[in-house]
Amino acid sequence: MMVHAADALECGHRRILVRTVDTDAVILAVALANERSEVLDELWITFGTGKNRRYIAAHQIAKALGPEKSRALPVFHAITGCDTVSAFAGHSKKTAWATWNAFPEVTTAFLSLASTPSELPDGVMSTLERFIVLLYDRTSTCCDVNVLRKKLFSRKSRSLEHLPPTRAALEQHIKRAAYQAGHIWGQAAIALASLPSPCDWGWMKSGDKLKPLWTTLSEVSKSCHEFISCGCRKHCGGKCRCKKAALKCTELCACEGGC
Numbered sequence: 630m631m632v633h634a635a636d637a638l639e640c641g642h643r644r645i646l647v648r649t650v651d652t653d654a655v656i657l658a659v660a661l662a663n664e665r666s667e668v669l670d671e672l673w674i675t676f677g678t679g680k681n682r683r684y685i686a687a688h689q690i691a692k693a694l695g696p697e698k699s700r701a702l703p704v705f706h707a708i709t710g711c712d713t714v715s716a717f718a719g720h721s722k723k724t725a726w727a728t729w730n731a732f733p734e735v736t737t738a739f740l741s742l743a744s745t746p747s748e749l750p751d752g753v754m755s756t757l758e759r760f761i762v763l764l765y766d767r768t769s770t771c772c773d774v775n776v777l778r779k780k781l782f783s784r785k786s787r788s789l790e791h792l793p794p795t796r797a798a799l800e801q802h803i804k805r806a807a808y809q810a811g812h813i814w815g816q817a818a819i820a821l822a823s824l825p826s827p828c829d830w831g832w833m834k835s836g837d838k839l840k841p842l843w844t845t846l847s848e849v850s851k852s853c854h855e856f857i858s859c860g861c862r863k864h865c866g867g868k869c870r871c872k873k874a875a876l877k878c879t880e881l882c883a884c885e886g887g888c
Contacts, residue, residue, distance in 0.1 A: 631657050635818035638668050648675040656706045657817050658687035663699035664818075666691065701739035703814045705729060707806035708739075708757070714806045715841070719791050720764055728764045735760040742807040744815045749804055757803055758796065765793045774799055798844040804831035805841065858882045 631654075634645050647658055655674050662672040666688070674685040691699040709725040710716025717725075729735060738756040742749075759772045771777055774793045781787040794802060808830035816822035828834060833842040859870040859882045871878045878886045 630654055631661055631817040632820050634658070634661060634672070635665070638665055643668065643670040644673075645669070645671070646673045646675060650676065650678060653706070653711060653814075655685060655687065656703050657814055658685075659690045659694070659699055660703055660814075661818060662688040663691040663694075663696055697736055697740060700743050701736050704739040704742050704806065704810040707810035707814070708803065711806075711809060713809050715802065717761070717764060717793070725764055728760065728767070731767065732760055732763050742803075742811045744811055746807050746811045749800070749807060754800060754803065758799060761793055761799060795844060795846060797846045801831040801842050801844060804829075808832075859884065 630647055630649065634647060637645055647654065649655070655676060658672055658674050662669060669688060672687040674687055676683055676685050694702065705725070706722075707714050709720075709722055735756055738753045738760070741753050755772065758774055761774055762769050762771060762777050766777060766781065769777055769780075771780075774796050778792045778795065781792055782789075793799070808825075808827055812824050812830070813822070816824075827839055831842055832839045859865060859872075859878060861869050861878075861882065861884045863884070865872055865878060865884060869878075871882065878884055880886050
């Protein structure tokens with residue numbers, strides 16, 4: 630869609646209408662309206678179907694947001710959840726938007742990933758980590774998601790699914806968002822985009838398919854042997870989880886360490 634819109638602008642058209650039911654297209658239209666504002670008068674989106682169809686003025690949204698926020702919008706959208714990047718459980722786009730407004734310093738980090746980034750700099754990662762900390766706890770003064778995870782779990786009794794990701798998992802999440810927003814969407818108006826390998830940006834090969842690389846940390850069952858227990862009621866045989874891990878059964882096991 631953005632390739633055709635950009636081509637129309639090259640041909641001298643200054644008023645464009647795009648029809649879509651995809652939120653991603655609206656985000657990209659706002660970014661395009663900002664980027665091509667000198668040659669564009671109006672960029673309208675016909676969004677939805679039937680009685681729910683409405684017209685959205687992407688050019689007016691871009692003007693209201695300003696150049697920096699309009700350009701950073703696709704990165705924000707990807708990081709907070711899109712078709713190819715997971716969302717943060719229990720935290721809506723509205724909450725994330727309020728966090729962005731409360732922490733405008735993250736705009737610079739978004740912008741650094743908005744156009745074909747070559748890497749994920751430590752400074753950018755630290756700023757985005759602080760943004761995620763505030764997303765989960767607006768009053769927190771820490772900058773480390775691992776520290777916040779411990780605090781929310783031990784002091785505020787948050788369930789595991791409502792804890793922020795570990796830093797290792799967050800890094801892979803941000804890489805996937807940067808790939809989607811910076812490399813794919815960052816070249817949305819280019820007919821033949823040049824894309825790096827997704828395996829360098831939070832994805833991994835599984836046969837002939839790609840799947841998310843959720844984290845670089847070892848599984849808990851492999852790194853914390855003290856949490857391993859078996860469900861053997863009688864004799865612990867070859868299927869015993871403890872024996873497979875070369876461990877002795879303990880009182881945590883169904884056999885209560887009697888094997």
